[in-house]
Amino acid sequence: MRAIVCLRYGPPNVLQLKEVDKPTPKDDQILVRVFATTVTSGDVRQRKADPFLVRLIFGLFRPRKGILGSDLAGEVVAVGKEVRRFKPGDQVFGLGVRTYAEYTCLREKGPRALKPANMTFEEAAAIPWGAACSLYFLRRGGIRAGQKVLVYGASGSLGTAAVQLAKSFGAEVTGVCSSANLELVKSLGADKVIDYTKEDFAVPATYDLIYHTVGKISFSRGLKSLKESGAYVSALLLTSRLRRPWAWVAGRKKVFGGIAKVKPEDMVFLKELVEAGKLKAVIDRRYPLEQIAEAHGYVEGGHKKGNVVITLA
Ligand SMILES: NC(=O)c1ccc[n+]([C@@H]2O[C@H](COP(=O)([O-])OP(=O)(O)OC[C@H]3O[C@@H](n4cnc5c(N)ncnc54)[C@H](OP(=O)(O)O)[C@@H]3O)[C@@H](O)[C@H]2O)c1
Known part of the structure; x- marks a missing residue:
């Protein structure tokens, strides 16, 4: 599968498009085909290891996960044998890990929910x-x-x-x-x-x-x-x-203060708010996956309006 790999901390060009192995879900995981993600201010901090604290969380010398990204909207393509909340074919959105890739494996119990019915994948990725x-x-x-x-x-x-x-x-x-x-x-x-x-x-x-x-x-x-x-x-x-x-x-x-804790029920709450017309996606720019370094450069400027979406489909 195609993924944006980040093997060291640094400027946007440390992000490289590569072919990597498609992951296999564990018993309590879902495999999601990612149709859209975003570049968040948090992704930029992670890529730059700024502040230094990032290294203590994500890896002292290099980003431990190798693939960044947290927002996602996509489709469940396989589930582990203990998974009950989702099934293949479900369209989902939420926060995850390694979302700068065509596929990612996520725990069933994490902050994900069915995608709002009235949003595209790009819009849904701009919510979590x-x-x-x-x-x-x-x-x-x-x-x-x-x-x-x-x-x-x-x-x-x-x-x-x-x-x-x-x-x-x-x-x-x-x-x-x-x-x-x-x-x-x-x-x-x-x-x-x-x-x-x-x-x-x-x-x-x-x-x-x-x-x-x-x-x-x-x-x-x-x-x-x-x-x-x-x-x-x-x-x-x-x-x-x-x-x-x-x-x-x-x-x-x-x-x-502190670090936001997001639960699956929060994503359900947001889905319902979107469907009730009370929450809409604000998208500043869209980039294809292969131009993610450019998107990082833009977000790093600190003046984006709302969200910057990356499309993978
Ligand atoms: N603690 C947590 O769990 C947690 C979770 C998520 C995010 N965060 C942090 O929250 C911060 C915001 O995240 P974000 O993703 O919303 O950032 P963002 O989208 O990158 O913020 C960019 C916006 O900030 C505005 N801005 C810049 N300087 C400003 C100023 N002096 N006064 C008012 N607005 C100003 C910009 O508007 P102008 O162009 O008009 O200046 C721009 O629209 C980040 O530092 C992030 O790391 C923390």
């Missing part, structure tokens, strides 16, 4: 990373209807999903982005948009929940903008490899 992670963080922050929610970094993968998710929970949403993305963020349902190049988001004691997706906000100013019992949630507060999210209370304000 941004929406599943943002769903986790918004829930950590205790999102509720009627709350004032600020999404800082509203135009990236996590941000575009967060705006839509927060609206679906019934929150009043303010999105912070640059001038070029104001219309996009409004079109996703934001009640208010703030252009970070012209206006300061920080207004004392305004928000019930601040969700921070890009590392450009001062923590203390963020805290000041929270109401007295508000929650500050950051996708960037990664203090250690601890899988458990950490939290502390600053006065009555709560702060959460």
